[in-house]
Structure formats: structure tokens, C-alpha cells
Amino acid sequence: MASASRDGTPGRGKKPARAAKNTKTTGGKSAGGSKAGNKTGRAGGTRHGAPDPARGKKQHRKGSSKPDVASGKVRLNNARPARHQTPAESSGAGATYVADGLRLQKVLAAAGVASRRGAEELIAAGRVEVDGEIVTEQGMRINPDTAIIRVDGARVVIDEDKQYLALNKPKGMQSTMADEQGRPCVGDIIAERVMAGQRLFHVGRLDADTEGLLLLTNDGELAHRLMHPSYEVPKTYLATVRGEVDRSVGRQLRDGVELEDGPVTVDSFTVVGVHQGQSMVRITLHEGRNRIVRRLFEEVGYPVQELVRTHLGAVTLGEQRPGSIRVLNNREIGELYKAVGL
Structure with a gap:
């Protein structure tokens, strides 16, 4: 998709200060006159010293006229939770x-995606999208409160x-956030955050x-879509x-098992190990029904004794200790967001 000039004016802005070097000379001096005149031209952005709104501020660091596209194509996206933006749907208008x-x-740098220079390289390499449009020219100004920004397809x-x-x-x-019977609950772990004014739900x-793994957030739209079976x-x-576990169980689970509330199939199934009459298995499915994994294995004749959720979409449990909380990174x-169409 072609992108328009983002230097502040319609079309592509010229660089007046350089143009001044190309003026006709008389006797080895520019037609503009003295050294003082040339200094005025450089400082003002035009040969006559008047500010040039089309040029704006200097876009790139000294000694380099353009970001390195090759570097931008291989640069790591070091995104972390960013600032200023309220989730909103893109209008699709570009x-x-x-x-x-x-x-x-500057917005990308503030969001932790890369340094300012690194962000320029990502833009030049065509890896940055704003409101559905790939932006490759430097200097575009946006409203970070409303713009939908993506890097490599993942929303910032x-x-x-x-x-x-x-x-x-x-x-x-x-x-639960509170238990009427006084049993330990998730709300106990985040009590300090709630007291500090954070409204979180699982x-x-x-x-x-x-x-x-259990996700906690105050992003209602994301939470709703993550729980909705259609996604x-x-x-x-x-x-x-x-x-x-017999080898045939994997095929049986992938083909589908009928439960009292309807059939269920798994996306993948692997036997990790067998020891002393027990098997450890890894299972991936997109169902969210109550106690679905336990009921599924009960149905095929292998009752669950221990169960741990390790992944939810792209989020992994990793080496987190039980009872610990970590902030998700921007990736x-x-x-x-990408998984649920936001």
C-alpha cells in the first residue's frame, strides 16, 4: 500500500538548506551574498532565512541522511507495555x-519497541503499520491516544x-476475587494492587x-474475546x-470425544513420559468448558491426578513460581490482541 508523505505538508518536502548550496555562484560566492547570508539560510531552513514549515525538525542523526533499511529488516522488536493509548478499533481508513x-x-521509542533510531529503521523497512496502513516515510505525526499501531503485525x-x-x-x-467460605482465592494475591486502586479480574x-497460568487484566474487551469460544x-x-497411556489415545482425542455437553477435539497431544504406572502428557485445545481436560481424560479411561496450564495463546508460564505474578511484555x-482480532 502506498503511503503519503508524512513531513507535515502534502507531497514530499524539499530540504531547502541543501538547495541553497546549489544556487548560482558569482566569483566563487553564492548569489545570496556573504557568509552571514549563508549562515542565515542554514539556520532559518531557507536561503532567505525564513523558517520552512515543510522541513520541520531534523529527522535523522548527524552523518546519516536515511535510516538503514537492511538493519531495520533484521532489528529485534524489543517492545514492552507502551503508553498513552486507549484500545480502539481501527477505522480502516489508513x-x-x-x-x-x-x-x-518517538511513540515507538516511548513504547520500548526500539531506540528512536531503531524505530526509524523499522519504519523504513516497512514493519510498522498505523491504522491499517504500512508507513515507510519518516516524520509522520500521529495521535497516540487513538492511532492503532502494529509492529510485525502485533499491536503496540x-x-x-x-x-x-x-x-x-x-x-x-x-x-475468584473473593470467596464467601473464606477459602484462599486469587483476590488474596492481588489484594495490595486492588487497595492501590487497580481494578483487575481474571x-x-x-x-x-x-x-x-491465569491472566489478570482490566481490559474488558480483550478478556471477553479471549474467553469467547469463537476465537x-x-x-x-x-x-x-x-x-x-496407549498410543491410540492421541488419535482418539484428535478425532473427537463425545461428552455430556457435546463433542470435544484436541489440537495436539504428546506423551511426555511414563513412570511407575503414571503418564505425563501435554495436551493443547481451544475449549474453555468447565473442567474440560479432566472430563476428557476421564472419558478415555485415564483419570487426571495433577494438572498444570502452561500456555494461553502466546503467553507461557515459564519458570514462574506458584503464587507469583509478572507483567506481560508488549510482544x-x-x-x-492479534489472536482475537483487536
Whole structure:
């Protein structure tokens, strides 16, 4: 998709200061006159010393006229949770220049995607999209409160008020913010955050006997879509089951198993190991029904003894200790947005 000039005016702005060097000379001096006149031209941005609004501020560091496209193609995207942006749907009309907005490379740098120079290289390499349009020219000014920015297809989240957390829920804990019976619950772990004014809720549930990855956020739209079955966000579990799992079980699970509330199929199934009459298996599915993994294995004759959720979409549990919380990085948030069409 072709992108318009983003230097502040329609069309492509010229660089007047350089143009001044190309004026006709008389006796080895420019037609503009003395050295003082030339200094005025350089300082003012035009030969006559008048400010040139088309040129704006210097875009690139001294000694380099253009960002390195080759470097931009291989540069790592070091995104972390960004600032200023409220999630909103893109209008699909393409990038819009905002005269009093912030330069795109500055917004990307503030979001932690890369340094200012690195952001310019990403833009030049065609890896940055604003409101559905690939932007390759430097100097575009945007409204970071409304623009939808993506790098490598993953959205850059810029609203510092939004919270995205990964909790390793311990076994025996209820997936609720408060429990009427006084049992340990997720709300106990985030009590200090709630007291500090953060309004958080969990995305989906894990039953009390299941431990592992549980997302916490105040982004209602993202949470709603992650839980909605139509988006089919995959979830991966490690299960310890009773008995030595037969090879035919994997095929059976992939073909589909009929439960009391309807059929269920798995996306992938692997036997990790067998030891002392127990099997550890890895299973991925996009179902979110109550106790679905336990009921599934019960149906095929291998009751679950231990169950841990390790992945939800692009987010992984990693080496998190039970009861610990970490902030999702921008890549993970962007991938979640991408998975549910935001």
C-alpha cells in the first residue's frame, strides 16, 4: 500500500538548506551574498532565512541522511507495555497525519519497541503499520491516544492505565476475587494492587485442583474475546494421568470425544513420559468448558491426578513460581490482541 508523505505538508518536502548550496555562484560566492547570508539560510531552513514549515525538525542523526533499511529488516522488536493509548478499533481508513501529534518514531521509542533510531529503521523497512496502513516515510505525526499501531503485525499497546498480568495460580486456590467460605482465592494475591486502586479480574477460570497460568487484566474487551469460544485461543496443559497411556489415545482425542455437553477435539497431544504406572502428557485445545481436560481424560479411561496450564495463546508460564505474578511484555500483549482480532 502506498503511503503519503508524512513531513507535515502534502507531497514530499524539499530540504531547502541543501538547495541553497546549489544556487548560482558569482566569483566563487553564492548569489545570496556573504557568509552571514549563508549562515542565515542554514539556520532559518531557507536561503532567505525564513523558517520552512515543510522541513520541520531534523529527522535523522548527524552523518546519516536515511535510516538503514537492511538493519531495520533484521532489528529485534524489543517492545514492552507502551503508553498513552486507549484500545480502539481501527477505522480502516489508513494512517492520518496529525499536525500537533507526536512523531511515530518517538511513540515507538516511548513504547520500548526500539531506540528512536531503531524505530526509524523499522519504519523504513516497512514493519510498522498505523491504522491499517504500512508507513515507510519518516516524520509522520500521529495521535497516540487513538492511532492503532502494529509492529510485525502485533499491536503496540500504549495505554499505561491498562494492566496485563500472568499469575501462576497455586493448587487449592479458588479462581475468584473473593470467596464467601473464606477459602484462599486469587483476590488474596492481588489484594495490595486492588487497595492501590487497580481494578483487575481474571480471564476465565482454573478449578481449585488445577494450577498454572491465569491472566489478570482490566481490559474488558480483550478478556471477553479471549474467553469467547469463537476465537479459539489455544490453551496447553501438562497432565499427570493414571496408567500408561496407549498410543491410540492421541488419535482418539484428535478425532473427537463425545461428552455430556457435546463433542470435544484436541489440537495436539504428546506423551511426555511414563513412570511407575503414571503418564505425563501435554495436551493443547481451544475449549474453555468447565473442567474440560479432566472430563476428557476421564472419558478415555485415564483419570487426571495433577494438572498444570502452561500456555494461553502466546503467553507461557515459564519458570514462574506458584503464587507469583509478572507483567506481560508488549510482544505477548500484542499477540493476544492479534489472536482475537483487536
